[in-house]
Amino acid sequence: MNSLNSSSAAQPFRSFKFLSLAITLAVSAFGTASAFAETTLYVAGVGGSTEQMYKTQVIPAFEKQHGVKVVYVAGNSTETLAKLQAQKGRQQINVAMMDDGPMYQALQLGLCEKLSAAPVYEDLYPLARLSPEATGIGVVATGIGYNEEAFKKRGWPAPDSWENLTDPRYKQLLGMPPVTNTYGLHTLVEMARLRGGGEKNIDPGFKALKDEIGPNVLAWVSAPGEMDGMMQNGDVVMAVYGSGRAVALQSTGFPLKFIYPKEGGIALQIAACSITPNAQSELAQAFIQYVLSPEVQEIQARANGFAPVNRTVQLPPDVASRMPYGPDKVNALIKVDWDTINQQRGEWTTRWNRTVER
Structure with missing residues (x-):
């Protein structure tokens, strides 16, 4: 009798224990799932x-x-x-x-x-x-973008070289990024290379930007959107561009043509x-x-x-x-020495502000 009563009395207690364990496991599983979901x-x-x-x-x-x-x-x-x-x-x-x-x-x-x-x-x-x-x-590649319709109206041949940036026919019709912008920095290095220098001898690049390219520049523009606006308004007809930026402007229907200069476009990864x-x-x-x-x-x-x-x-x-795109174009891209550039970049920016973009 006592044994039966004892067993019956224990049954609700066991059920409560099992229910508590189930709840604990469920809460634990939910907590684990929540933690995983919140990673x-x-x-x-x-x-x-x-x-x-x-x-x-x-x-x-x-x-x-x-x-x-x-x-x-x-x-x-x-x-x-x-x-x-x-x-x-x-x-x-x-x-x-x-x-x-x-x-x-x-x-x-x-x-x-x-x-x-x-x-x-x-x-x-x-x-x-x-x-x-x-x-x-x-x-993407740094190269030259130009207004194809504006060139045709003027009877000008399409640009094909970095040296085109120095052509007097583009006086006050050229948009250029400053050297604080990667496109402008690429141009500085490339002009230095074309004048016998390079990353370790940047003087020829500064001289070319100031004396040869500078007279053609309407504005030194760091913001890509602002450069697009100047191109669309007809303020400039040619600019140093990135191939990715060119795609964005071309997608609006604007007749921008992007070219890889014969000396090579410059790789920007x-x-x-x-x-x-x-x-x-x-x-x-x-x-x-x-x-x-x-x-x-x-x-x-x-x-x-x-x-x-x-x-x-x-x-x-x-x-x-x-x-x-493809091995031929990728392998033809010019690469710059970023280790050397980064060691001197602050100095180049100061020099730029003092001597070119004043």
Whole structure:
């Protein structure tokens, strides 16, 4: 009797214990799932059309595949580099995507960790391997853009050389970026090379910009959007342009023609690295590899004019014609010595402000 009563009395207690255990397990599982769902990857890159492309066409698939939230931190390459320097040792950004010049500075400052080995790296053009810690993820070319209709009306031949920038017929009709802009810096280095100098002897470049090109320049314009506006208004008919920027203006229907000068267009890469220290190192490495995949490389080419650095990407002729696509064009691009440039860039900027753009 007592035994039966004792067993009956224990039954509700056991049921309560099982219910409590079930609730605890459920709460624990929910907490684990919530924590996983809340994993966040911070990716820094430029704003504008590039930011929109990543947010709408690139990031969603990665988030779904990895169960992660990707936050895009917009800013130009100089701003991103400044953030990384300010946060050194306590980084909040996991992946940084910057122009190659600032990326080389980041490498010199030890801000990037070594890239993990992955098959996709075997498919890249050699120029994309900036270092063991950073890779190019897209490439554009610095060259010359001109208003094709304006040239035809004047009976002028199409430009075909960097030397065309010095032609007096373009007096006050030339738009030029300053050397604080990568396109302008490329022009400075190329003119120095054409005058017997180079990165280690920049004097001939400064002299050419001031005395030969300067008289033709209506305005030194650092903002690409402002340069587009001057071209559209007819204030200038020729300018130093990037192939990616040219695609953006051409998409509006404006008759801008972009040319690779016969001496060569100059390579400007968009580069990426995984920042160190990195709370999400594995995901950061996976994101970079994802951006190098043929699918994302094609999205970048179609949407933003970034030529693929992955050799396996096949682009239709109408897209390929707008960028340095394929081994012949990529291998013909001129490369600059960023290590030397970055050591002197501050001095060059001061000199520029003092002697050219006064």
